[in-house]
Amino acid sequence: MKVNFNNRDPVYVQVVRYFKQQIATNMLEPGQEIPSRRELASELKINPNTVQRAYKEMEEAGLIYTERNLPSKITKDEKMLHSVREELxxxxxxxxxxxxxxxxxxxxxxxxxxxxxxxxxxxxxxxxESND
Amino acid sequence: MKVNFNNRDPVYVQVVRYFKQQIATNMLEPGQEIPSRRELASELKINPNTVQRAYKEMEEAGLIYTERNLPSKITKDEKMLHSVREELxxxxxxxxxxxxxxxxxxxxxxxxxxxxxxxxxxxxxxxxESND
DNA sequence: TCGCGTGTATTAATTGGTTAATACACAATG
DNA sequence: CATTGTGTATTAACCAATTAATACACGCGA
Structure with a gap:
């Protein structure tokens, strides 16, 4: 999991965009577990709340879901997944x-x-390839 | 002269964009005088320094030029004018x-x-038509 | 039951960009 | 020569978005 950050856009926006792209290209599958907030934050060397904000937006958009206090997962709603690509x-x-x-x-x-x-x-x- | 402002982008950026579009579509001709900083500011109901910033960027980019303390004018460099469209x-x-x-x-x-x-x-x- | 790793919520700090206030310099004009 | 309208420069204020700090709540498993 590697995000090429730029300096223009907010970090949480770039994280969301990254996941959307991953979903749109079927790199992430329905029901698949994604890294916990703290884990991804550590990996990307950013603040856990920044990841939380990204995840929160994705959850509100229906892209991921969270059961109890377990790491969130990619939605199983195929229509939703398909529409991600469309919307992008x-x-x-x-x-x-x-x-x-x-x-x-x-x-x-x-x-x-x-x-x-x-x-x-x-x-x-x-x-x-080696771009931003 | 009417700019449809949005809330997302900085005002001075939108002013620059407006002029570029006007140039690209030949609404503004080589050597044509444009409104003074204060005049445009008054017309658009924004601060003169905001216009100044927009004009400054355009002057540095070679889109307009200023002689003494007269209102700036659109450059006469046809290549420059043509490249505006290309770059957009x-x-x-x-x-x-x-x-x-x-x-x-x-x-x-x-x-x-x-x-x-x-x-x-x-x-x-x-x-x-009636869009933002 | 205690500790650890989850997600979540609240509040604060930062920070950078944007805009505004103000003053200065210059030239034309009456 | 004073006034007015130019462009220009400097500094300050503002403001919103973003990020960070901290604490809380929950569930699982040793």
Missing amino acids: IIEAVDSFVASVHSIQVPFEEVVAILKEKYEEVSDENKRG | IIEAVDSFVASVHSIQVPFEEVVAILKEKYEEVSDENKRG
Whole structure:
């Protein structure tokens, strides 16, 4: 479990995003146990409350659940899990479309640039990825 | 001159973004005079220093220039003006690709979703746009 | 029953960015 | 030459979000 922190976004947001990505790519399975607050905090060298905040948000969103005082687990609700990926995509698309729309970029131009960039990142992965 | 402020981003950032969009869509022309710090501040009901900060960033970026103590003007450097649009697009694309790549969305799926959303916003504009 | 590792709650501290207040310098204009 | 409107610089205040410190509650197992 390794999160590449940046300095821009709040740590707890980045932790949530990390779990969402893990869920969206099926790296975390339904019912799977995740590290305890203190354990993850220790591992990532951050404050336990920061993890707690991340976990709390995830629990309120229905991504994880907690039974008694046991480490939380990934939800077993398949629909919920599936929607995580959907929502991540929708968020990204909405933000992106708003940006390019405000400067009136035609759809075809967008797709063309997108394709280029897509091939770039694919190439990078074929070699030895190391990004933020 | 009207900026739709949101509560998320700093005001001066939104002011800069507004000018960049205006430049990218050719609403502001090379050499064109822009409102003085105090004037724009008054118009937008914000502090003159907030405008100053926005203008300062734009001047450092080469988007505007200031002669003596006259109101600043849009740069006449056509290459610079053209690159504004390019950079806005590149920023949007980079951020977008990073997002969808982290959850491994295939290119074709991205384009499909994008197309849908694009048609949505186009339709909205045909009617009576009113967004933040 | 005691201790340990869970999750949880409350409150405080920090801190950085943002905005505001104020003053200064300059040039044009009447 | 004084006033007014520019841009500029410096400093302070503010404020909200984030993080940290601390204590509490619960259940399990030695």
